[in-house]
Amino acid sequence: xQIQFTLNGQATTVDAPADMTLLKMLREELDLTxxxxxxxxxxxxxxxxxxxxxxxxxCLMLAAQVDGREVITIEGIRGExxxxxxxxxxxxxxxxVQCGFCTPGMIVAAxxxxxxxxxxxxxxxxxxxxxxxxxxxxxxQIIDAVELTARRRAGEEI
Amino acid sequence: MSELKTVGKPTLRMDALEKVLGTARFTHDLKAxxxxxxxxxxxxxxxxxxxxxxVAPALEVPGxxxxxxxxxYVDHSNWGFPVKDDYMLAYERVxxxxxxxxxxxxxxxxxxxAGIDAIVLEIKExxxxxxxxxxxxxxxxxxxxxxxxxxxxxxxxEADPQYIEVQAQGNLSETLIVRQGDPVAALEKCEMVxxxxxxxxxxxxxxxxxxxxxxxxxxxxxxxxxxxxxxxFITQSNLTMTLGLPADKVRVVQPKYIGGSFGGKSDxxxxxxxxxxxxxxxxxxxxxxxxxxxxxxxxxYKRDAMTMHYRxxxxxxxxxxxxxxxxxxxxxxxxxxxxFTGWRASIHAMGPYRYDACDVDVRGVYTNNGYSGAFxxxxxxxxxxxxxxxxxxxxxxxxxxxxxxxxxxCIRLGDTFPYGQKLEESAGLDACLERVRxxxxxxxxxxxxxxQPADAEIRRGIGVGCxxxxxxxxxxxxDNATHIIRLGANNRFEVISGLTDYGxxxxxxxxxxxxxxxxxxxERFEWIxxxxxxxxxxxxxxxxxxxxxxxxxxxxxxERLREQIRQTxxxxxxxxxxxxxxxxxxFKAPDGNSVTLDDxxxxxxxxxxxxxxxxxxxxPHIHWSFSEGRGTPYxxxxxxxxxxxxxxxxxxxxxxxxxxxAVHDVGRVVFPEGAVGQIIGGIAQGxxxxxxxxxxxxxxxxxxxxxxxxxxxxxxxxxxxxxEFVEDLLSFGPYGAKNVAEPSMVPTTPAILNGIYQATGERxxxxxxxxxxxxxxxxxxxxxxxVCRDGICERARCDIG
Numbered sequence: 003x004q005i006q007f008t009l010n011g012q013a014t015t016v017d018a019p020a021d022m023t024l025l026k027m028l029r030e031e032l033d034l035t036x037x038x039x040x041x042x043x044x045x046x047x048x049x050x051x052x053x054x055x056x057x058x059x060x061c062l063m064l065a066a067q068v069d070g071r072e073v074i075t076i077e078g079i080r081g082e083x084x085x086x087x088x089x090x091x092x093x094x095x096x097x098x099v100q101c102g103f104c105t106p107g108m109i110v111a112a113x114x115x116x117x118x119x120x121x122x123x124x125x126x127x128x129x130x131x132x133x134x135x136x137x138x139x140x141x142x143q144i145i146d147a148v149e150l151t152a153r154r155r156a157g158e159e160i
Numbered sequence: 161m162s163e164l165k166t167v168g169k170p171t172l173r174m175d176a177l178e179k180v181l182g183t184a185r186f187t188h189d190l191k192a193x194x195x196x197x198x199x200x201x202x203x204x205x206x207x208x209x210x211x212x213x214x215v216a217p218a219l220e221v222p223g224x225x226x227x228x229x230x231x232x233y234v235d236h237s238n239w240g241f242p243v244k245d246d247y248m249l250a251y252e253r254v255x256x257x258x259x260x261x262x263x264x265x266x267x268x269x270x271x272x273x274a275g276i277d278a279i280v281l282e283i284k285e286x287x288x289x290x291x292x293x294x295x296x297x298x299x300x301x302x303x304x305x306x307x308x309x310x311x312x313x314x315x316x317x318e319a320d321p322q323y324i325e326v327q328a329q330g331n332l333s334e335t336l337i338v339r340q341g342d343p344v345a346a347l348e349k350c351e352m353v354x355x356x357x358x359x360x361x362x363x364x365x366x367x368x369x370x371x372x373x374x375x376x377x378x379x380x381x382x383x384x385x386x387x388x389x390x391x392x393f394i395t396q397s398n399l400t401m402t403l404g405l406p407a408d409k410v411r412v413v414q415p416k417y418i419g420g421s422f423g424g425k426s427d428x429x430x431x432x433x434x435x436x437x438x439x440x441x442x443x444x445x446x447x448x449x450x451x452x453x454x455x456x457x458x459x460x461y462k463r464d465a466m467t468m469h470y471r472x473x474x475x476x477x478x479x480x481x482x483x484x485x486x487x488x489x490x491x492x493x494x495x496x497x498x499x500f501t502g503w504r505a506s507i508h509a510m511g512p513y514r515y516d517a518c519d520v521d522v523r524g525v526y527t528n529n530g531y532s533g534a535f536x537x538x539x540x541x542x543x544x545x546x547x548x549x550x551x552x553x554x555x556x557x558x559x560x561x562x563x564x565x566x567x568x569x570c571i572r573l574g575d576t577f578p579y580g581q582k583l584e585e586s587a588g589l590d591a592c593l594e595r596v597r598x599x600x601x602x603x604x605x606x607x608x609x610x611x612q613p614a615d616a617e618i619r620r621g622i623g624v625g626c627x628x629x630x631x632x633x634x635x636x637x638x639d640n641a642t643h644i645i646r647l648g649a650n651n652r653f654e655v656i657s658g659l660t661d662y663g664x665x666x667x668x669x670x671x672x673x674x675x676x677x678x679x680x681x682x683e684r685f686e687w688i689x690x691x692x693x694x695x696x697x698x699x700x701x702x703x704x705x706x707x708x709x710x711x712x713x714x715x716x717x718x719e720r721l722r723e724q725i726r727q728t729x730x731x732x733x734x735x736x737x738x739x740x741x742x743x744x745x746x747f748k749a750p751d752g753n754s755v756t757l758d759d760x761x762x763x764x765x766x767x768x769x770x771x772x773x774x775x776x777x778x779x780p781h782i783h784w785s786f787s788e789g790r791g792t793p794y795x796x797x798x799x800x801x802x803x804x805x806x807x808x809x810x811x812x813x814x815x816x817x818x819x820x821x822a823v824h825d826v827g828r829v830v831f832p833e834g835a836v837g838q839i840i841g842g843i844a845q846g847x848x849x850x851x852x853x854x855x856x857x858x859x860x861x862x863x864x865x866x867x868x869x870x871x872x873x874x875x876x877x878x879x880x881x882x883x884e885f886v887e888d889l890l891s892f893g894p895y896g897a898k899n900v901a902e903p904s905m906v907p908t909t910p911a912i913l914n915g916i917y918q919a920t921g922e923r924x925x926x927x928x929x930x931x932x933x934x935x936x937x938x939x940x941x942x943x944x945x946x947v948c949r950d951g952i953c954e955r956a957r958c959d960i961g
Contacts, residue, residue, distance in 0.1 A: 035189035036182020038419075040368050041453045045867035048368055076182030090180040094172055097833035100841065101663025102179030103368040103419030109180060132876040135867060137366050137420050138663050140840035141875040143833075 007068045010078025018065045025049045027065035028075060036076035036106045040135070047134030050107035051075050057114045057133070076106035079113060089113060089151045096147035100138035107134050112148045121152045166676040167830050167895045174668045174687065175417070175661070184417040187372040187388040192446035195374070196225055196265040198439050199272040200449070202458060203254035203261055205285050206528035206860025207301065210252055210261070212282035218264050221278050223271025226443035227264045233438065234404040239430065241394075243333065243495035245304055246427065248402050248434040254283060255303050255493035256530050257861055258458030260431060265439040265447045288528035288860050292467060292488040295331040295525045303331055303493060303526040331526040333491055334499045336506040337789035340578045341517030343471075346482035350473025352557045358470065358546040358925045361854035362490070363463035363845075365535055366872050367662075369419020370456040371432045374448045375440035382409025383437045388418035389429035390660050391700035396692045398430045399437055410437070414690040418662035422845070423534035423702065423902075425662065427496050428460040457865040461533030462855050464498060464524075465490040466505070466542045470550040478558040480551075480569040483518040483578075485509045487543065491524045492531030497538070498524040500636055503786075505539030507579065507793045511547035512589055512628035513569045515578045520789070529857040534702060536845060540629050541906045545849070545927065548625040548910030552917065561606065562914065563597050566626050566801075581792045586898060588825025588888035589799035593626055599882060600803035600821040609918055619808050620818075623914025625907030626801035630794025631890075631899045632705035635784035639705070642696035643713035645674055645721050646772030648686060651761050653678075653721070656688045658698035659710045664901050665834035666706040670714045672830055673894055677718030678725070679742050680757065696774070704798075704899035707830060709777060711894030716775035728769055729760045780892065796890050798898050800824035802843070802907040805879075806915035813935025815851055815916055817879040820908065825886040827898035839883045839904040846908025848873045851928050 006015045009032070018027045025042075028034045028051070037060060040048035044059040051060045052074040081087040086094070089112060099105050108131060115122060115130035122130060127148045128141065136144065153160060178184040215227035230236040230251040237248035250261045264275035287301040294300055302308055308330050347353055374386040382405060389395050392412035399410045412433070418425070436449040451459060471484040487505060491498035506522040522539075555565035571577065573587040597603070602622065609620045633639050641659065648654040655674050661667040667687035675682045688694065698710060726747070730737040733749035741748045745757040755763075764771050784791035805819045822839050829835045852871045856863045864870040889896025909927065916934060917923045924933045932940050 029189075035185060038186075038368070039188065040370075041867050043453075043866055043868055046368065080181075086177065086180055093180045094176040097173065097837050099173055099176040099179045100665070100837055101368065101420040102175070102184055102417060103186060103663075105179045106182040109182075128875040128878070132874040135366075135368065135872060135874065137368055137422070137845070137872060138841045139837055140842075140844035140873075140881065141878045142840050142881055143837060145875065 003066060005065055005069045007070060008072040010074055016065065020066055022065045023061055024063040024065045024068060025060040028060060034075050034077050038103055038106060045135070047111060048104055048107045050110040050134060052110055052114055055114070057111050076110060079109060088154060089116065092147040092150045096143045096150055098139065098144040098147040104134060104136040108136065108144055116148065116152060116155070121156050124149060164676060164895065166672050166682060168828060168832065171668065171672060171682065171831060171833065173665060173834065174671060179417070185415060186369050186417045186419050187374065187386060187415045188369060188450055190374045190386055190415060190448070192374060192376055195446040195448050196267060196439070196443055197269045197272050198263055198265045198436055198447050198449035199276045200260045200435060200455070201262040201276045201279055201281065202455070203250065203257060203259040203283070205254065205283055206257050207286040207288040208254050208283035209286060210250060210254065211284050212280060213262065214280040215262050217278040217280055218275035221271060221275045223267040224275035225265050225267065225445065226439050227262065227275060227279070228438050228442060229262045232442065233402045237402045237434065239398045239402055240494065242499050243307065245307060246494045248431050256528055258530065259493065260435065260459060263435045263439055265443050289331065290527055290529055290857065290860055292490050292525040292527060295527050300331055303528065333495050333524040333526055334502065336503045336522045336786070338506050338518060338520040338579050339789035340515065343482040343484040343517040343519050346517040347471055347473040347484060350481050351476040352554060353471065353473045354550050354553045354557065355471045356550060356553065356925060357468065358549065359467045360465060360542050360545055360927045362465045362530070362532070362857070363535060363849055363853050364457060364855050364870055365422045365424030365460070367420030367422060367424055370451045370453060371428050371460065372450040373433045373436035374446060375433070375436035376446040377440045377444055378409070380409065382411070383440050384411045384413060385433045385437050386413050386415055387429055387433045388415055388425065388662065389433065390421055390425045390662065390702060392690050392692050393658060393697040394700055395430050395433050399434055402434055403437055403441065412692045414660060416689045418660065421662040422536045423538065424460060427533055453867070454865040457870065458862055461496050461531045463535035464501060464532035464542065468543070468546050470546060472550050472554050474554055474558055476558065478555065478560040478565055478568055480513050481516050483510050483515050485520045487522040489522060489524045490529055490532060491526050492529050493526065494531045495524065496531055496533035498532050501534065501539035503636065504630065505543045507630060508540040508628065509543040509547060510578055511544055511551060512571045512626060512799065514571060514575055518578045528860040530855070530862060536842065537902045537906055538703065540903065541846065541849065541909065544627045544906050545909040548627070548907065549913055549923070549925065552914045553923070562624055563593065563602055566624065567593050570626065571628065579793065580790045586796055586825070586827055586888045586890040587799065588886040589626060589628065591886045591888065592799055592801040592823040592825055595884060595886065596624070596801045596803050596821050596823040599823065599884065600805070602803060605805065617810050619810055619919040620806070621808065621915040621917065621919030622803060622805050623911045623918060624801060624803050625910035625914065627903065627906040628797045628799050629903035629906060631796045631798060632708055632779060633703045634794035635782050635791065639699065639709065640776060640778035641698035641709035641713040642774060642776045643710060643717050644696065644772065644774045645714070645717045647761065651758055652684055652686050654686050654688045655714060656695050657710050658690055658695040659706045660690055660701035661687070664838060665831055666710060668834060669707050669831050670710055673711050673714045674718040676895065677715050678722045680745060704902040707897050707899055708893055709779070711830065711897060712777040713775050715894050716777055717773045720773035720775060721771070724769060724771060724773065725757070725760055728764045728767070729755055732760060732763045796898055798824065798826055798903045800903065800907060802911045804908070804911040804915045806912060806919055808916055808919040808934060810920060813931035815929060815934055817847060817912055819879050820881045820911070822881060823884045823886060824904065825888045826900045827890040827893045828887055828896035829885050830895065830897050835885070835900050836883050838900045840881045842901065842904025843881055843908045844873045844878055846905035847877065847912065849905065849927060850909035850912040851930065854928050
């Protein structure tokens with residue numbers, strides 16, 4: 003079936019089977035492999051994407067459900083020059099990346115968290131990314147990265 | 161040592177950018193033209209005889225291109241080290257739920273699944289055994305009757321002292337021992353004795369990227385396997401053996417990015433690679449095999465569950481005297497690494513203390529509970545989670561503060577370990593304990609929590625765990641690495657290693673060391689992914705050995721390459737090499753003339769100077785006597801201590817860890833951000849091991865095969881962690897470095913459990929310390945446990961705890 007939606011700011015049409023998950027469509031039909039598959043039951047958050055401003059697990063949605071809606075994947079999260087944005091820079095700077103498999107989903111979750119909270123507390127950050135599992139880092143440096151971004155966006159001297 | 165310019169200085173991870181952008185391609189993300197999709201048929205029963213297996217009907221399914229069984233391989237796909245007891249696909253028998261039996265490659269995932277469903281499989285179920293003590297009973301069903309029957313065969317143990325002699329007897333795969341004096345007699349003389357039973361549960365690695373392989377056939381009848389494993393040369397050797405191909409026709413290439421491992425990407429990856437490779441050979445097309453989470457959890461090995469009986473004795477003044485320790489490790493269906501984890505467990509079971517007398521016996525036992533193998537720490541977290549509780553129990557009997565007790569008895573510089581090795585250098589345990597005591601404000605908190613009102617429902621406790629952990633493989637086997645540094649594109653130097661970076665950061669560590677040794681900026685270096693056609697065999701990427709082995713090989717190669725550069729610069733500047741001075745990338749002659757590195761490289765090309773260097777480095781040789789249980793097991797040790805401040809809600813049994821302080825002696829810190837990341841990441845795994853994680857086998861059936869039921873810590877479970885390092889340098893480590901990754905989780909579990917004890921007054925001796933055990937002191941359902949009296953083990957239905 004034909005699915006028309008906005009993907010990372012671009013009008014996109016995909017012809018996909020009706021039972022295909024959104025995750026599979028992104029990875030296999032569109033080759034957007036930044037969105038990862040970790041559990042397929044909505045527990046690990048590696049497949050997080052932004053749908054109409056909310057974080058969703060793309061493994062739990064059918065591709066057809068995004069028809070007429072707006073999807074942002076990790077490939078759509080960029081700075082003005084097309085390189086990393088301030089949040090992605092902060093992930094590098096704070097040491098928030100190890101194996102990197104959870105990283106795109108973490109950045110997606112943190113993007114929405116920062117949009118909603120502006121200046122979240124560390125507890126709010128931890129809560130906000132608790133749907134995203136990371137087995138490498140122990141999360142502290144990820145929380146540092148999100149906090150660093152919030153402080154910079156608030157104009158604080160770091 | 162002159163002042164370091166690169167090593168130990170703040171540096172960003174070299175592979176972080178592509179990971180934050182989502183452009184890093186993992187094995188999951190690879191594709192090839194005409195690629196088929198593979199699926200594996202796995203055993204639904206824990207123990208059975210394959211009566212009928214016919215894959216011909218699968219080949220009739222539209223879209224199915226190839227279907228294989230053990231018959232497609234050499235010697236029925238038999239492989240395994242140190243015990244050759246496993247198969248790429250099961251032969252005649254299945255021994256655990258998830259044991260792979262057959263595999264299919266098809267045009268689509270749906271067709272592959274339809275092919276799997278069409279396979280004719282009949283299994284005659286055999287009685288299973290699910291408890292290590294039952295498995296050792298005389299009439300227990302045998303998992304490997306053929307191994308058990310060969311117990312009297314001569315081995316070449318005499319010829320090779322490095323060999324772990326595997327003596328299968330019934331379901332007992334091996335016993336690893338440590339011996340010193342007569343602990344039974346010594347315990348009788350001790351005024352204070354702890355005699356307790358403990359256990360630790362199976363733990364799942366839970367790497368976020370599941371097992372995956374992409375195998376592509378080559379025109380000359382060989383195969384290239386893209387595989388995110390730990391040790392591509394071991395994969396190559398297992399594939400060569402089972403596929404029946406010469407080594408030059410089996411190439412294993414690691415994708416540049418691997419989604420975590422923690423010791424968990426060995427045996428299962430050899431099998432995944434071996435299955436994909438055979439399907440590629442049979443179909444003549446590229447084949448991709450990706451396991452979903454349930455398949456991964458069913459088919460992969462775990463950290464072994466262990467039951468333990470500890471007897472520790474001390475004088476009334478709190479001087480540790482004797483230890484008698486018996487452990488039973490649940491090896492599961494295959495030996496995998498259990499003979500080696502059992503050995504590491506035997507060395508570390510006493511904890512980092514001085515004793516007059518000790519006996520340790522660690523037995524690896526076959527059962528039908530999945531199978532066990534390597535997992536971060538490799539036997540050491542299992543036993544030190546327990547020894548550190550037993551030590552706390554003994555300190556309490558002696559009326560001594562747990563921190564004082566440890567400082568009184570811990571191994572210090574110049575002390576001798578119970579197995580006879582003298583600690584000659586890099587011995588920072590006492591410094592770690594002193595510092596963590598100060599950082600955590602131990603004495604104040606300990607006193608404050610001891611004075612909590614008896615009726616307080618939310619209770620606080622503070623606990624400590626300290627540890628030692630042998631660096632690298634030790635006397636397990638040959639321990640060496642060969643690295644190459646060569647001039648690559650854009651005048652950058654390529655560091656080529658046979659060691660794997662699955663996220664722990666070794667590419668950054670190696671490039672930092674190369675930059676330091678050559679006096680050049682880090683940007684001049686690039687790490688090349690592991691590839692059996694390009695890299696040299698460096699042994700396995702295990703045992704936190706990369707920094708020491710690969711770091712030293714990098715350092716030596718870089719020093720040699722630096723010589724080539726300096727000689728070429730001297731030629732260009734018409735001076736003697738020893739007259740040169742180097743400032744970053746500029747080389748100056750005494751006459752004031754100078755050239756840049758790029759000038760030198762251009763000139764080297766005209767002279768055909770290769771600009772590459774290869775270096776081999778090996779660990780100092782040591783010897784351990786497996787029959788006597790004495791010797792030198794490791795060349796050096798990582799030491800550390802952690803304190804956990806916990807809060808227990810006595811109404812629910814919920815434990816919240818409020819803060820952890822960690823101080824580790826890792827020798828030189830090479831890559832600070834990476835080292836801190838390894839410590840905190842390890843602490844998260846240790847917290848999960850202590851409070852949440854248990855792979856739950858019920859009569860061999862895994863009941864929690866995904867993240868909705870197998871819980872690992874989330875960001876909301878993690879406390880703030882403070883990390884500090886004691887850099888007690890090791891003379892033969894690269895710039896003094898030891899190791900970081902594996903040991904970081906070891907003290908976390910006992911620190912939390914000891915904290916829970918101070919909070920509640922009830923000791924949870926069986927992990928995980930979940931709500932039931934903390935609240936009730938036992939599991940909700942009755943549990944069958946084994947009680948050991950006078951050395952005789954008997955089963956009893958009783959409450960745990």
